């Protein structure tokens with residue numbers, strides 16, 4: 174059985190599923206290799222315009238594999254170069270939607286935060302419980318979480334390790350929307366299909382500018398936005414989109 178399964182359930186949409194149910198989808202080396210490979214391939218595939226990342230009904234992912242690192246030393250952890258496996262997910266130029274059921278803990282919560290949109294089931298739980306096993310987040314939990322929810326909510330989660338419900342996550346801006354557990358994947362796929370129907374160059378520029386701009390001074394970020402906005406006027410899809418509006422027909426976007 175593959176621990177990371179890639180499917181094409183809808184036109185323009187890829188579904189990446191973590192499949193290690195016996196360990197609550199804990200992220201061992203094999204899963205992380207699988208995710209890195211999948212995102213590298215999907216980023217290059219012109220047929221793919223949006224990606225849904227999911228786990229199973231019980232767990233999106235219950236974190237890094239504790240058993241695989243319990244006896245490791247600092248040098249070994251360094252030599253594992255885990256950050257290189259997260260990089261293709263973080264750098265994915267296409268919209269990524271996390272469809273979260275069950276546990277999104279530790280590295281699982283960090284993985285969800287690599288996505289651009291998070292759809293959570295009512296029973297989902299988000300948390301950074303690393304402190305409870307003697308460590309701290311190592312894949313963005315102190316940084317992406319704080320940027321998403323602010324210092325005081327983040328500190329509460331990071332210093333207590335206590336998970337929060339999907340509703341709490343929604344209230345603090347950690348998820349995009351909460352739906353009944355049984356509707357998470359369908360909601361995410363429908364959303365991905367909608368986004369896949371958008372002009373891909375515009376989607377790519379939006380993602381790039383939102384992410385790069387978030388850490389830049391406002392003036393620089395606004396300049397990034399302006400340049401990307403202007404750049405899109407050299408795309409065929411901009412002409413198609415605006416002509417289709419004027420001609421009162423549906424646009425057909427080519428990704429050029």
Ligand code: CO8
Pocket residue numbers: 195196197199200235236237238239240241255276278279280281283302303306309310311312
């Ligand atoms: N690692 C390894 N195995 C796990 C993990 C995990 N994170 N989570 C669950 N499992 C295993 C259990 O050991 C158990 O295996 P076995 O059947 O062999 O005993 C099986 O999955 C089922 O687990 P439970 O019996 O515990 O299932 P429950 O439904 O009772 O509980 C929980 C589910 C609440 C998810 C519980 O398993 C749990 O608390 N898991 C640990 C959560 C956690 O602490 N996560 C943080 C890990 S540290 C981390 O993520 C650091 C990230 C750093 C960045 C990454 C850099 C590489």
